[in-house]
Amino acid sequence: MAFEFEYHVMWETVPLLMNGMGLTLYITIIGLLAGFMLGVAMGLFKVSKYSWLRAVSSVYVEIIRGTPLIVQVMFLYFGVPMAMGTRISPITAGIIAIAVNSGAYIAEIVRGAVQSIDVGQTEAGRSIGLTRMQTMIYVIWPQAFRRMIPPLGNQFIISLKDTSLLVVIGVGELTRQGQEIISTTFRAFEIWLTVALLYLLMTFTLARLLRMLEKKLMKKGVV
Amino acid sequence: MVRPMIEIKNLRKNFGELEVIKGVSLTVNQGEVVVLIGASGSGKSTLLRCITRLEDIHSGEIIVDGHNVHSPDADINYIRTEAGMVFQNFNLFPHLSVLENVTLGPIKVRNIPRSEAEHLGFRLLEKVGLGDRAYHYPAQLSGGQKQRVSIARALSLSPKVILFDEPTSALDPELVGEVLAVMRRLAEEGMTMVVVTHEMGFARDVADRVIFLEKGVICEEGASKEFFQNPRHPRLREFLGRLLNDHAFSA
Numbered sequence: 396m397a398f399e400f401e402y403h404v405m406w407e408t409v410p411l412l413m414n415g416m417g418l419t420l421y422i423t424i425i426g427l428l429a430g431f432m433l434g435v436a437m438g439l440f441k442v443s444k445y446s447w448l449r450a451v452s453s454v455y456v457e458i459i460r461g462t463p464l465i466v467q468v469m470f471l472y473f474g475v476p477m478a479m480g481t482r483i484s485p486i487t488a489g490i491i492a493i494a495v496n497s498g499a500y501i502a503e504i505v506r507g508a509v510q511s512i513d514v515g516q517t518e519a520g521r522s523i524g525l526t527r528m529q530t531m532i533y534v535i536w537p538q539a540f541r542r543m544i545p546p547l548g549n550q551f552i553i554s555l556k557d558t559s560l561l562v563v564i565g566v567g568e569l570t571r572q573g574q575e576i577i578s579t580t581f582r583a584f585e586i587w588l589t590v591a592l593l594y595l596l597m598t599f600t601l602a603r604l605l606r607m608l609e610k611k612l613m614k615k616g617v618v
Numbered sequence: 619m620v621r622p623m624i625e626i627k628n629l630r631k632n633f634g635e636l637e638v639i640k641g642v643s644l645t646v647n648q649g650e651v652v653v654l655i656g657a658s659g660s661g662k663s664t665l666l667r668c669i670t671r672l673e674d675i676h677s678g679e680i681i682v683d684g685h686n687v688h689s690p691d692a693d694i695n696y697i698r699t700e701a702g703m704v705f706q707n708f709n710l711f712p713h714l715s716v717l718e719n720v721t722l723g724p725i726k727v728r729n730i731p732r733s734e735a736e737h738l739g740f741r742l743l744e745k746v747g748l749g750d751r752a753y754h755y756p757a758q759l760s761g762g763q764k765q766r767v768s769i770a771r772a773l774s775l776s777p778k779v780i781l782f783d784e785p786t787s788a789l790d791p792e793l794v795g796e797v798l799a800v801m802r803r804l805a806e807e808g809m810t811m812v813v814v815t816h817e818m819g820f821a822r823d824v825a826d827r828v829i830f831l832e833k834g835v836i837c838e839e840g841a842s843k844e845f846f847q848n849p850r851h852p853r854l855r856e857f858l859g860r861l862l863n864d865h866a867f868s869a
């Protein structure tokens with residue numbers, strides 16, 4: 396029996412995938428918001444004058460970057476609740492996993508951007524009497540933030556795609572929903588293609604949004 | 619009455635094994651303009667940077683307007699508003715407009731209202747001849763204009779003394795004059811200044827005192843007229859001779 400591409404299946408499937416896509420976006424957005432805050436804190440710890448803060452940050456980053464996301468997810472969902480005697484929902488575990496995972500990469504992005512700002516900027520800030528904190532807030536951060544946008548955009552896209560790994564703990568996001576539909580319709584080609592196109596739509600939109608933000612922040616004269 | 623603004627007592631500073639300042643003592647009085655000269659690597663920048671604690675010191679003492687700069691309980695942020703710094707590479711804040719560069723200190727350090735700070739900012743920019751550049755960004759300015767903004771920024775905290783580290787060395791020759799003119803005017807108004815420079819004309823005309831630093835020690839020091847008329851130390855003669863030669867060639 397020859398394969399026949401039934402593109403109408405794609406159209407029919409899109410509405411059925413909307414819940415999954417919504418959940419993918421929800422986990423991505425909440426996870427990245429938390430991951431960004433965590434990453435900024437850990438990234439700033441890395442450039443702190445206190446060595447114990449730098450150590451905390453290093454250990455965190457090394458552990459997360461040195462282990463597969465799927466193991467982190469399993470550990471969070473199956474391992475941690477067992478040790479603590481509580482249960483968390485798959486969605487909560489998914490959000491935490493995305494946050495903790497992206498936070499480590501974002502910490503490195505933040506550290507790199509902050510360290511890329513010329514030391515003369517800090518000296519100039521301190522020389523007009525600003526405190527370390529004020530110098531960071533008003534002088535270093537605004538310049539560093541602009542440099543962070545392209546690598547942050549990359550990380551956001553990676554994290555969005557990473558949410559598909561949450562199928563392993565049964566989160567009903569886009570990939571999981573696609574899988575479920577295939578198990579009753581058997582149209583693997585059309586449906587995986589649809590799923591792929593929906594991911595592409597999301598990552599493409601995200602990239603465009605970040606590009607716009609970058610342009611908006613590019614004031615005259617700032618390189 | 620003579621009032622000491624900066625007192626440096628037997629200052630020593632090293633970077634690891636390398637001793638860069640080897641026992642320098644120096645007093646700068648209120649209203650005085652002191653020019654610091656010396657070969658590259660002789661420790662001029664380090665000396666200036668120690669005065670506002672951009673560098674730690676090994677031993678000795680630095681007192682700025684009565685405050686012991688390197689004592690652990692010194693309020694360094696306050697001391698830095700008393701002793702402003704002008705850098706060779708300007709170090710303007712590129713993400714802020716010229717006006718914002720000049721008002722950041724008054725607003726965040728002095729907590730004065732924005733409108734008042736902008737009023738002050740415009741006055742200072744007028745003073746350095748850049749009132750019409752308030753809303754430009756540093757990247758849109760020439761080197762000479764940038765350095766004048768950075769002088770206005772240093773003035774924005776009403777410091778009692780300003781330290782200049784080769785303020786014209788990064789400039790194209792034709793832009794040096796406009797910066798020196800601003801500094802000359804400050805000196806006339808009675809600002810206390812310590813200036814590292816290779817501009818011997820400025821040193822001769824504006825400085826009250828010139829100090830020749832050689833390998834981390836003060837090798838010769840004197841009132842500017844005598845200093846240039848009859849340099850005693852052979853190293854100083856050699857240094858001045860080389861400078862004159864360089865100028866003859868570059869002119």
Ligand SMILES: Nc1ncnc2c1ncn2[C@@H]1O[C@H](COP(=O)(O)OP(=O)(O)O)[C@@H](O)[C@H]1O
Pocket residue numbers: 633636638656657658659660661662663664665
């Ligand atoms: N941060 C630093 N670390 C190590 N060595 C330094 C540092 N800053 C300056 N030096 C060294 O200290 C000496 C004096 O430098 P500097 O004060 O910049 O001299 P100058 O301003 O007179 O040219 C030089 O030998 C320089 O290489």
Ligand SMILES: [Mg+2]
Pocket residue numbers: 662663664783784
């Ligand atoms: Mg120097």
